[in-house]
Amino acid sequence: MTLAAQDLAFGYRGHPVGQGVSLAVAAGEVLALLGPNGGGKTTLLKTLLGLLPPQAGSVMLDGRDLAAIPVRERARLVAYVPQSHHGTFAFTAFDVVLMGRTAHGGLFARPGAKDRAVAAAMLERLGIAHLSGRSVTMISGGERQLVLVARALAQEPRFIVLDEPTASLDFGNQGKVMRQIRSLAADGLGVLFTTHDPNQALGHADRVALLRDGGVMAVGPVAEVLSQERLAALYGAPVETVVEPGGRTAFLPG
Numbered sequence: 001m002t003l004a005a006q007d008l009a010f011g012y013r014g015h016p017v018g019q020g021v022s023l024a025v026a027a028g029e030v031l032a033l034l035g036p037n038g039g040g041k042t043t044l045l046k047t048l049l050g051l052l053p054p055q056a057g058s059v060m061l062d063g064r065d066l067a068a069i070p071v072r073e074r075a076r077l078v079a080y081v082p083q084s085h086h087g088t089f090a091f092t093a094f095d096v097v098l099m100g101r102t103a104h105g106g107l108f109a110r111p112g113a114k115d116r117a118v119a120a121a122m123l124e125r126l127g128i129a130h131l132s133g134r135s136v137t138m139i140s141g142g143e144r145q146l147v148l149v150a151r152a153l154a155q156e157p158r159f160i161v162l163d164e165p166t167a168s169l170d171f172g173n174q175g176k177v178m179r180q181i182r183s184l185a186a187d188g189l190g191v192l193f194t195t196h197d198p199n200q201a202l203g204h205a206d207r208v209a210l211l212r213d214g215g216v217m218a219v220g221p222v223a224e225v226l227s228q229e230r231l232a233a234l235y236g237a238p239v240e241t242v243v244e245p246g247g248r249t250a251f252l253p254g
């Protein structure tokens with residue numbers, strides 16, 4: 001099963017952002033999307049999720065055109081973790097995670113015991129069960145980010161798309177989310193995430209796509225694609241390479 005962009009052009013009405021993008025994320029793998037600010041990462045994700053219509057080309061989910069898949073079925077297959085934002089409504093963390101179950105119930109069905117159990121299990125999995133009864137307007141940005149990841153997991157999707165999932169997280173929670181990402185792929189999910197840290201792609205992704213000016217500069221296995229030269233070209237800035245005594249490579253802004 002794959003989620004794939006085929007010769008995709010994407011953008012907003014009257015504002016094309018990218019074109020000629022072909023890439024795919026398969027079940028069981030992690031694909032990282034890297035690129036400079038404004039390069040089109042979020043817009044591409046929204047198009048892959050069906051939140052924005054393609055301007056040309058297509059998005060295919062398991063060989064079917066995404067546009068032809070009913071919205072509720074789509075929601076059972078693909079979950080989205082948007083960039084963390086301030087919640088406006090004072091829902092509890094538990095209720096927000098429970099909302100991830102909507103795609104599994106009937107149109108007006110109330111959540112059942114199974115839905116509540118899945119929501120509780122996902123809060124537990126992310127280590128935030130203690131936040132269950134707290135209002136999401138009164139927790140930290142990082143805690144809210146973890147709630148959004150738990151909500152996506154409660155959807156029990158086949159693919160999960162995360163937009164800068166670690167942006168507001170402290171060092172410990174960054175590690176926690178990245179480990180979750182790996183374990184989701186081990187459970188058979190396809191994972192696509194954006195990041196501004198090439199080292200996260202290096203350490204946790206199987207493949208990486210480099211997006212610049214709305215086009216794919218390179219896509220492939222991390223070890224083949226991520227080099228000092230490519231990253232310098234991607235960001236238009238110097239990049240340094242550090243090789244640890246154990247042989248592990250890391251990139252630093254130069």
Ligand SMILES: Nc1ncnc2c1ncn2[C@@H]1O[C@H](COP(=O)(O)OP(=O)(O)OP(=O)(O)O)[C@@H](O)[C@H]1O
Pocket residue numbers: 012015017035036037038039040041042043044
């Ligand atoms: N709602 C919108 N309507 C019109 N143009 C938009 C809208 N949102 C973003 N853009 C523009 O689309 C382009 C791509 O933005 P996008 O948010 O996809 O980039 P990004 O790679 O995710 O950036 P960042 O790393 O800064 O989050 C930018 O030029 C941006 O100004």
